[in-house]
Amino acid sequence: MTSKKQKILVGLSGGVDSAVAAYLLKKQGHQVSAGFMKNFSNKVNLKGSCPWKEDKLEAYRVATFLKIPIQTFDFEKEYKDIVVKYLFDSYQKGLTPNPDILCNNEIKFKLFLDKAMALGFDQIATGHYAQIRKDKNGFHLLRGKDTNKDQSYFLAGLNQKQLAKSLFPIGEITKPEVRKLAQKIKLPNANRPDSQGICFIGKVSLKDFLQQKIKPKKGNIVDTKGNVLGQHQGVFYYTIGQRKGIDLGQGGPWYVVKKDVQNNVLTVSNKDQAELFTKQIKVKNWHWINKKYQFPLSAIAQIRYRQEPQKVKIIISSSEVEKSKKIIISSSKSRVSSRDASRNLVLDRLEQEYTATFSKPQKGVAAGQILAVYKKDELVASAIII
Template sequence: MKKRVILGMSGGVDSSVAALLLKEAGYEVIGLFMKNWDEKDEDGVCTATIDSEDARQVADQLEIPFYTINFEKEYWDRVFTYFLDEYKKGRTPNPDVMCNQEIKFNAFLDYALKLDADYIAMGHYAQVEKRDGKSYLIRGNDNNKDQSYFLSRIDQSALSKTLFPIGHLEKKQVRELAEKHNLTTASKKDSTGICFIGERDFDEFLDKYLLTKEGDIIDIEGNKIGKHSGLIHYTLGQRKGIGIGGVGTGEPWFVAGKDLKKNILYVAQGEKNPALYSTSLIGETPKWILGTAPSMPLKCTAKFRYRQGDIPVTVNILEDGNLYIKYDYPVKAVTPGQVAVLYQDEVCLGGCIIKSIEPLEQKYLYLNTI
């Protein structure tokens, strides 16, 4: 009897090829489109409707059943509310990580199991390996597309039921397979940005949901050098869009910190300014892929944002359960609200939410009073 797989189909080429490979491997495949957000873009077009139709066309080509499930309420309650709350705290959240934790590998999984699924599958660039009765999350083979960072808060029960059919492939191979089989999504461009914002203006979107208030921009020497449009519009290490070019030495300015109570945006000039660097962080709500923490102290590597290279670190667990992560060398623009993801070679161990950072120089502690 064939194993039943419920595949999350997004209408993109990755999940389309995942469907193809699962069918070729002999699974009973059912495509399921998740409708998580209901809003039209600036042209009055609902992109979810277009994506759903693209997914349906691929399912028809492959002759697999296809359905749509509405998770808008779950997404609003578990992901979007979290997203807004983090910005209110002055932090910079990663909703894609939370979407995987709360929707794709939680609500979606629960729904699939009610349909007697043996597995769920997604078109992510990541891999699962079974070792000694445990499921390990492994980086995708394509270093430029590896998505294990976004999957770092999935628990063992979900991962043990998950397949990543394209995780062993590179993106160009996925495109080639789609073209070879004439899938309608073969040349569809990859989606960019956060799913509920897409390619719209990010600042305009935030202004729609959160109150903003202008305030002073102050450099690390204490000089007032401009006005900001609301602290929610800025993140640590940001260079573009600050609006203070031509001041000082002529070097670029970077966001160095925020004071939420005083509504101050702190900036520092120069790529190598020590005010932009930290030496360690405190991480809250740690999640371990295997369900339990490794033995401590843990020597491993970490990524503090998706496109960052691996950084050697030492991890310890504090009395309150938070993680203390010490970097081997100072790192620029580590940002509260983002996710610190830990790796042992190719294995993703899990991750935590960055709560606070320790600056390279103690005199800059005041920069991050959020």
């Protein structure tokens, strides 16, 4: 929480978490306003629920109840150009993206934050279950007090500038406490269920959503020995570890263990088979939130939201070390400027592969997802699984 009285713009989603966040800030004496973000409206009538109108109504009801001004920010074009495009591009490559993390990076804590700053606000606030701590070295992102609802994983891409201007008022309390407080003060959405589904899109069927751009393409479903078990409508619609939607009859349940995008082949396995699990993964494109740690790095990590923290050791892949050495040697011998040589080294380090080895096998690891790395309760870095 912040002690100095400030002008704060709270992102009201229509849910109880952001409503309680706004209430707590107002109770502290801050000058609080609210903003509702309209990002996706399901204009093509996809199956499922995209309740943005209902969300907006609830957000405005909360603002009226709390007696704070509210306005709507329309980011639908930017959301489509950034988040939706990222979804389609990733699935077409056979990856399993995390749109919620990108949505936080580019929409909530960039576009919304930029709007707030342009309007003269000191900070923004959201209803995330996470905490921010400041010391002489800058800002640190910590897990929320409620370990069951901790949402720090979704904030793994934030930087120092974003953290410096952000507040998470409910990060220091638990979900039951949030719900109890909302009921006590009679918030109009006190008993509203938590939202589900993709960030701002809701419960829209992912397959139907993807079929807007990625057309069905029949292919074989095979077991780990190559035996054909059935057919699928397109490997793009599946993710590693997925069980739902794979109805092959006997021998199941079946889980996706491999996607061959080039040949349009989906490989599945029984839950008892080892192909579902791996102790070692490759990652790249590190993002450091505060301090940059040296490798090898021993820490705890998550490969998905609400996963129990796993012990991990991360090293630079041996092949990448040799590649870096070759670039350094070739750069020093060739007639290139020091600026070009430096740029080559920077690009090489950005694409450099790292090996993360877990103490226990991990189930359903999917390329494209985010590895979030923690030191105790502090989220220190993230990288993309490849």
